[in-house]
Amino acid sequence: MSETARAAIVTSVAGAVEVRGYDLPHPGPGEFLLQVELCGMCGTDAHVYRGRLDSVRFPALLGHEIVGRLAVLGDGVTTDHAGRPVRAGDRVGVFPALSCGRCYECTVRRRPGSCPGRRPSYGFASPADRPPYLTGGFATHLYASNAGTVFYRTDLPPEVAVLQEPLSVALHAAERAALRIGSTVVVQGVGAIGLMAVVAARAAGAARIVAVGGPPARLELAAALGADEVVDLARVPDPDRRRGAVLDALGDGGRGADAVIGTAGSPEAFLEGVRLTADGGVLAEVGNFTDRGTIPFNPYSDLLRRDITLAGVYGAGPDMQRRYHSALSILQRGGPPFERLVSHRVPLTGVRRALEALGGGYSLDGRDVVKLAVDPSA
Template sequence: MNETARAAIVTGVAGDVEIRSYDLPRPGPGEFVLEVELCGMCGTDAHIYRGRLDSVRFPALLGHEIVGRLTVLGEGVRADHAGRPIEVGDRVGVFPALSCGRCYQCTVRGRPGSCPERRPSYGFASPADRPPYLTGGFATHLYASNAGTVFYRTDLDPAVAVLQEPLSVALHGLERSRVRIGSTVVVQGVGAIGLMAVVAARAAGAARIVAVGRPPVRLELAAALGADEVVDIDRVTDPARRAHAVRDALGESRGADAVIGTAGSPAAFTEAIGLVADGGTLAELGNFTDRGTVPFNPFSDLLKRDITIAGVYGAGPDMQRRYHSALTLLQRGGLPFDQVVSHRVPLSGARRALEALGGDYRLDDREIVKLAIDPRA
């Protein structure tokens, strides 16, 4: 194992990204060090980079979709969260959050995200200029300093294993949307989480799935992952015409039983409400940070139509179960998961990737489907 590690540190809001070196720590009881193979970059990272998440202070080490190989194990680290034996060299996927599992929020309310003893999540712990260092995935190594960190051993290719975290978020949205066998589903937005929502809806037994978004490369992948029809928002630009196109694709003039919103804009949220059938559910995942307000009529938009609007924040309650379920789905295979990561970016390219993800969604003259930081590149 190298004596030092390197990390891509965001120095300020939309600021420089510096490659800094750190001594590798010696893990304590319940801790470990991981050599990062890939770390997914998602829209949340781009929002943090632009200063849209107040809880993260700069300088910051981002990256919470982490896959790598165990290099040093602290005392007592002998098995993954499923109880399977592990050893140095094993590939694992790391869940970024950790709660105590004992308090009222964890055991009675089932809300580990509200745990008063919850440790700072990997990729969100900040600022990065004080110890513990190396607590994000945009680095050559991760120091899993939260004793008892949830991780699972896997033989999946890193480009597939890195989808565990976004798929766990999609599974949360699926559960809140109440999709069941025979449901009609609209997935709004075909970024990585939207694509994973298509996978989740198909696995849950949805009868018909329509994916709405752009560009064609992501829509084609949505179809390959299980969408029955796609609607390209660049070709159907008028929202009223687009709603008609979605209903035609569903074969249902009344709208969808469930809409899973992953597009991440207030305007898309308003449009999503109009796609839900009376009595149906909108699960909103995309507006993870404050992007503004929308006009909303509680009577005509909600009560009269008897619809349910569910807010979905990350992997949510029972997050460790969803992370394991995501791994199970990925291991089952049968779908082109290996096509989701479209770009592998070295640490030195982190700023360029963050700018592209928050901009025109193009990098190296290609449309982005899913970005991943490859510290070994």
């Protein structure tokens, strides 16, 4: 076969990224080949790139937020996971993990992430120098070699469909924050997850949403996505004054928020989140995804006396497959300008620069990164 696929391979921890060529595989029963249109890049990829996930071996092909068109369907692949018929050429979003759905972890504990029969997830199924090859999204093609891979057909443009994973993380945060119809919400941080948290809070029925962060362009996007008020960190750098500004913006007599969703990712921001939470409220922390250190915390005055609840939110959570599906439904309903989230589309040759940007200053080509995505046709 003369057609070949290309993939951006990370050769070693924080090392060079080489674009390598591969023969196109022939999908067996239950498998399929996808022509990748866009693959989101997130903090997890930057984390893996730096060798902080033991299970990933190098050389590695990353990329787990995968959207593309079905190219070749193996025998028996006739519908998506919701039972809708599919054929070659249809656009789909691929769920990266595959668990058995029958074991104790999957059914009783409802933690499919701990399933002993779990297959290597796309974007983490290394090493890349051994078959089955093409198992990550930073490539022209994805070989869905796990028979029974979960995917959903969608007519959304790729730059919106690719938000399925970050929105599923935000839905997890909103659920852990126990949002109710009429809740007041503070979202700390307006990166991709913070912006998606605004969308999730709106979908959950929040009455008032205040987003805190920067720079101004991202705050403007937060407002366009549903935040009622925004507070610019740069304009109110002092934490005490900032607390006052946020409480004013909540408009509830200075009580604090029923729920705070923390996506800023520093221990200091976490403590600030505790102090923005109303007595009896919940802080759902999603931002301290890597170890950024410790902070003094008074269990009496910060927690018990105020009767607040602290919830840790790790990624899309153990129940992530359900949230993936919900996220797609919310994106498909439309309304907010979701298409503005992807700020950069980088070619396969730009994968290393993009990974470095996510691990550093969140700036690429002289512009702030909101959401990065790899476009293998670029």
